[in-house]
Amino acid sequence: MATPSELHGLWTVYQKFGSGKVSWVRLFEPSIKLALNGFPVSSHLAFQIAQKEEQILAEPSLKRTFVDAATERVYEEGDLIKREHLGFTLQLIANSSDPVQLFYKGGVAQTIVAEVQEHGGYVTLDDLSAYETLIDEIPIENDNLLAGELSMCGPAPPSSFAITQSIVAVLSELYADDTENAIDTNDALFYHRIIEAEKFAFAQRSRFGDVEFVADALKVAQNMTNKSYAQWIGSLIKAQAQPSDYYSLNYSTTYQVSDRGTSHVSAIDRDGNAVSCTSTINQILGSMRVSPTLGIIWNDELNDFSTPVEGDNLTFEMNFIEPGKRSMSSMSPMIIYKKSTGKVRLVIGADGGSAVISSIAQTVIRSILLNETIKEAIDAQRLHNQFMPHQTLYEQTFPKELVDVLSDQYAQNMTATEQVSSVVHALEVRDDGFIHGNCDFRRHISTYPCGF
Incomplete structure (x- = not known):
């Protein structure tokens, strides 16, 4: 798992480029509603979780999220699925006056570190608090x-x-x-x-x-x-x-x-401003772990790095893992x-x-x-x-x-x-x-x- 960065980037961009016409809370409302009230499983989601059913059934956090308790099988197309823990987390972030402080230095950060380290991960409070979004004004x-x-x-x-x-x-x-x-x-x-x-x-x-x-x-x-x-x-x-x-x-x-666990949004507003935004947790269902407290599916972005292999001249040195590297x-x-x-x-x-x-x-x-x-x-x-x-x-x-x-x-x-x-x-x-x-x-x- 790499340091989660999407929220930091979104908040930074909202603060720097936001029009002021839409509140931070308003941006979260549709997602919160879907997470708390539920949404029908699409054919695409049904296909993806069916492909990974064996892994989902073997991992308690995924099982709680994607398995129908009545059938003991993964949800099928048309079933209603809720993400209540994620909905509550989104509410916390939406209502926070400083979501970066909350997520990267405050209570959410402490929860992330405790859960990750409990399962053998290496994310620390220093990793989260030191994260910075880079803004390149010259594309x-x-x-x-x-x-x-x-x-x-x-x-x-x-x-x-x-x-x-x-x-x-x-x-x-x-x-x-x-x-x-x-x-x-x-x-x-x-x-x-x-x-x-x-x-x-x-x-x-x-x-x-x-x-x-x-x-x-x-x-x-x-x-x-x-x-x-x-x-x-x-x-x-x-x-x-x-x-x-x-x-x-x-x-x-x-x-x-x-990297297949990726999403993209294209947007143009009434003034002609445009955003092309792609985000990813790398593979579909990321690291195959869901936070039992926060409802967040953790990424497996470290897998996007290349790893040195002795005797293999095809390893990609430019993409070797280093602290702070993307x-x-x-x-x-x-x-x-x-x-x-x-x-x-x-x-x-x-x-x-x-x-x-x-x-x-x-x-x-x-x-x-x-x-x-x-x-x-x-x-x-x-x-x-x-x-x-x-x-x-x-x-x-x-x-x-x-x-x-x-x-x-x-x-x-x-x-x-x-x-x-x-x-x-x-x-x-x-x-x-x-x-x-x-x-x-x-x-x-x-x-x-x-x-x-």
Whole structure:
């Protein structure tokens, strides 16, 4: 378990950037109501806890939370589930004049430390009280999209925004001369280029890490936003797929982070301010422990670090565990805006492990380069290649004739999957000024467009 940080970040941002029109308490009310009164188990939640039923039944804290006492089985779709302890904790936080003091230094902090240490964990009061949210006023930014009309911006490493935007940038440069003509989505070359751009992008992840600890990480990220970098990568894409060594650009083999217990929210307010916010506890159900007092599911973020292994030259030194260090993540929250006016064009993010990167990139490519609606862009079939392993996953609905051409003519190693695991949530502002939102159908949950 890593030091819980989300509340600290949310309070810091609320204090610094809040409009003053919405109280801190008001922000918690919907979640408190759901936790105390109960909510129906969605098909997605039912599937996830069914997959982990054996582990849930074996862990008392999870069993109390996710098992129906009447059946002694995990809850099923449509059952009503309550999170009363979590609801009471949220009430404490919502009504506190200083939630950071409460959670990181006060009574909640003492409860956290006592529970974690009782179960062999290492979180201390010093860890909690010393935590600080870092505010970077200068985001990583690529202002070359659509011949400089649009800018993509997002956070520095340890996020993977720089990786994600580079895929978009390469495709933007490859089709820079086709702005007057529609890009042919029935042409396998289009998808070959996406796959190759993904390989080059993912191969650079081994150079990334927390910018406070990895000296060159920020420079590498900034370099990947340069127009010349995108043009260079585009020039390296050959008529056929190449051996893995070709994509590493003389750097070490990449390490892949698997963070799947992730959530994303995209929001735009009436004044045009936008937020793209992704949070995670790493794996689904995190550390597989629930606080019996607070109702919080504890994270397993330490698993996002790389661990030295004797004799293994593929370990990722940039991401080794150090005190105060933030682990690498696939999270890639992004905002795209018009350079000339500063007005938001697209707010986007996703959850779902390493596929976050390829899924956001392909959605942006379709929305911005192909001018598809945000629903068309999110719903479209996806490809995912994370460089290692040496394969491209394609959703089963992807046209077979294109898969055959990619395999036979372009030498891509294609592997079918029911769906690429990432779930994208986005808001776009069209030329008419209306905001259009879409939540990914891949979540298998009844929902409304995010932001509304």
